[in-house]
Amino acid sequence: MEALWQSLTLPPAFWYGLLKIGLAIGILMPLIALAVLAERRISAAIQDRIGPNRVGPWGLLQPLADGLKFLLKEDFTPGHVRKAYFWLAPAAAMVPPFLTVAVIPFGSTMGSQNMVIADLNVGILYTFGIVSLSVYGIVLAGYASNSKYPFLGGIRASAQMISYEIAMGMSVVPLFLLVGDLNLGKVIEYQAQGGWLLFKQPLAFVIFLVAAFAETNRLPFDMPESESELVSGYHTEYSSIKFALFFLGEYAAMIAVSALMVTLFLGGWTLPFFGLDQPAASVWGGLLHLGIFFGKLGAFMVLFIWVRWMMPRFRYDQLMHLGWQYFLPLALANIIVTALWLWLAAG
Amino acid sequence: MTDLLFYLLSSFTLLFGALVVVNPFSRNPVTSAMFLALAIISTAGLYVLLHAFFLAAVQILIYAGAIIVLFLFVIMLLDLREEEQKRFRLLGLTGGVLGSLAIATAIIATITVAEPGAGKTPEIEGTTRQLGNQLFADYVLPFEIMGLLLLVAMMGVILLSKKQLR
Numbered sequence: 327m328e329a330l331w332q333s334l335t336l337p338p339a340f341w342y343g344l345l346k347i348g349l350a351i352g353i354l355m356p357l358i359a360l361a362v363l364a365e366r367r368i369s370a371a372i373q374d375r376i377g378p379n380r381v382g383p384w385g386l387l388q389p390l391a392d393g394l395k396f397l398l399k400e401d402f403t404p405g406h407v408r409k410a411y412f413w414l415a416p417a418a419a420m421v422p423p424f425l426t427v428a429v430i431p432f433g434s435t436m437g438s439q440n441m442v443i444a445d446l447n448v449g450i451l452y453t454f455g456i457v458s459l460s461v462y463g464i465v466l467a468g469y470a471s472n473s474k475y476p477f478l479g480g481i482r483a484s485a486q487m488i489s490y491e492i493a494m495g496m497s498v499v500p501l502f503l504l505v506g507d508l509n510l511g512k513v514i515e516y517q518a519q520g521g522w523l524l525f526k527q528p529l530a531f532v533i534f535l536v537a538a539f540a541e542t543n544r545l546p547f548d549m550p551e552s553e554s555e556l557v558s559g560y561h562t563e564y565s566s567i568k569f570a571l572f573f574l575g576e577y578a579a580m581i582a583v584s585a586l587m588v589t590l591f592l593g594g595w596t597l598p599f600f601g602l603d604q605p606a607a608s609v610w611g612g613l614l615h616l617g618i619f620f621g622k623l624g625a626f627m628v629l630f631i632w633v634r635w636m637m638p639r640f641r642y643d644q645l646m647h648l649g650w651q652y653f654l655p656l657a658l659a660n661i662i663v664t665a666l667w668l669w670l671a672a673g
Numbered sequence: 674m675t676d677l678l679f680y681l682l683s684s685f686t687l688l689f690g691a692l693v694v695v696n697p698f699s700r701n702p703v704t705s706a707m708f709l710a711l712a713i714i715s716t717a718g719l720y721v722l723l724h725a726f727f728l729a730a731v732q733i734l735i736y737a738g739a740i741i742v743l744f745l746f747v748i749m750l751l752d753l754r755e756e757e758q759k760r761f762r763l764l765g766l767t768g769g770v771l772g773s774l775a776i777a778t779a780i781i782a783t784i785t786v787a788e789p790g791a792g793k794t795p796e797i798e799g800t801t802r803q804l805g806n807q808l809f810a811d812y813v814l815p816f817e818i819m820g821l822l823l824l825v826a827m828m829g830v831i832l833l834s835k836k837q838l839r
Binding site for chain 2: 411446447448451452454455456457458459461462465466468469477480481484485487488491495506507508
C-alpha cells in the first residue's frame with residue numbers, strides 16, 4: 327500500500343503541466359469566442375453591412391450574448407435519432423482540437439518553464455493522429471441523426487477528411503527531411519536559424535493550407551454541411567448547445583490548424599529581427615513571444631474567414647479530383663525532389 | 674504510476690476488445706467499430722508506456738483515424754437492420770474460432786520463448802531517426818516484404834472492386 331501511495335506522489339512538473347493546460351484552455355476558449363465575432367464582423371464588412379455592434383463596446387460582448395442564447399434555447403432531441411451517438415457526437419467534435427494544442431509551442435520560455443504542454447519527440451505525428459480523430463464527431467452526428475441529409479453529410483465528411491489527411495500528411499514530409507526531427511520545438515529552432523519554411527517549401531505550404539481548409543470543413547470545401555443542398559448536413563437535427571458545440575468545435579479546429587501552420591511554416595513564436603528568435607531571458611520577453619505567436623495565429627484566422635466569404639463552394643467531385651489527382655502526386659513529387667536535393671547537397 | 678496505468682490501459686484494451694465482438698447491449702456494427710477504435714486507442718496508450726511514441730502516434734493515425742473511419746463508412750452504407758438480425762452461422766463461427774486459436778498459439782509461443790524481466794532496452798525507443806535506421810538497415814527485408822504484401826492486397830482490392838475489366 328505504502329509503495330502504491332509512493333508511486334502516486336506527483337512531481338512538480340505535473341503541477342506545472344496542469345497550470346499550462348489550464349492556461350491553454352483559458353486562452354483557447356475566449357479565442358474561439360473572438361473568432362466567431364471576427365467572422366461576423368468581417369463577413370459584414372465584406373458584404374457591406376455593419377454586423378453585430380450593439381452588445382458592449384464595438385460589439386465585443388456579442389459572444390456572451392450568443393452563448394447565453396445557445397444555453398437557454400430548448401435542447402430538442404428528435405424522436406428518430408440514435409440517442410447515445412446523438413449525445414456523443416458533439417463532444418467528439420469538440421475534443422480533438424483541444425488535444426492538438428498540447429504539443430504546440432506557443433511561446434519560448436516563462437521563467438524556468440517552456441511554453442509547450444508536452445514536448446513530444448513525435449509532436450507532428452501526434453497532431454496528425456489527433457486531427458484524424460476529428461472526423462468521428464461529424465460521421466457520428468450524421469449516423470446518429472438517422473435522416474437523409476445528415477447522413478449524406480457524414481458520408482461526405484468521412485471521405486473528404488481521409489482524402490485530405492493524406493495530402494496534408496505527405497505535404498509536411500519534406501519539412502522534416504530538412505529539419506531532421508519530428509519535434510515541433512526543433513522545427514522552430516531550425517526556422518530561427520535557417521529562415522522560415524514557408525519560403526523554403528512554398529509548395530508544401532500551399533498544399534497544407536488548402537488541405538487545412540478541407541480538414542476543418544470551411545468554405546470552399548464545406549461539403550459536409552453545404553446549406554444549399556444538404557440543409558446544413560450533419561448538424562441539421564441538432565439544436566441549442568449541442569449545435570453550439572459543433573459550431574465552436576469548427577472554430578477550435580481552425581485555431582488548432584492555424585497554430586500548426588504558424589509553427590510549421592512561419593517560425594512559431596520567433597521573428598527574424600531584434601533578437602526575437604532566441605528564447606526569452608525575462609518574463610516580458612516571454613510575453614512578447616506569446617504575443618508574436620498569437621499575432622501570426624490571428625492572421626491565419628482572418629485568412630480562413632476572408633476566404634469563406636469570397637469563394638463559392640466546390641462541387642464534391644471537383645474536391646476529390648483536386649485532392650487525389652493534384653495534391654497527392656504533387657506532395658509526393660515534392661518529397662522526392664527535396665530528398666534528391668538534400669542528397670546532392672550532402673554530396 | 675506506470676504500473677497503475679499499465680493495468681488500467683490493458684484492462685481497457687481487453688474490455689473494449691471484448692465489447693467489439695460480444696456486446697450484450699447492442700448488435701449494432703457501428704457500436705462494434707467504435708469500441709474497436711477505443712481498443713486501439715488503449716493499445717496506443719500501452720505503446721506510450723513502452724516509450725514507443727512513434728508506434729503509438731502511428732497506431733492512432735492509421736488505425737483509429739483512417740481504417741476504423743473507413744469501416745464506419747462501409748457499415749453506414751450497408752443495410753443495418755438485416756445485419757442486426759443475422760444469427761451466428763456455423764462456417765463463420767468455426768473460422769473465427771480457428772483464427773483466434775492460431776493467433777493465441779502464436780502469442781503463447783512468443784511468451785514462452787521470451788525471458789521475463791526488463792531485458793535490454795529496445796532500440797526503437799527514442800527518436801524516429803533510430804527507428805528509421807533500424808528499419809532500413811537491419812530489417813530491410815521484412816520491411817520490403819511487408820510493403821510488397823500491402824501492394825498486392827491493394828491491387829487485389831482495386832481488381833475486385835472494378836465492375837468490368839477492360
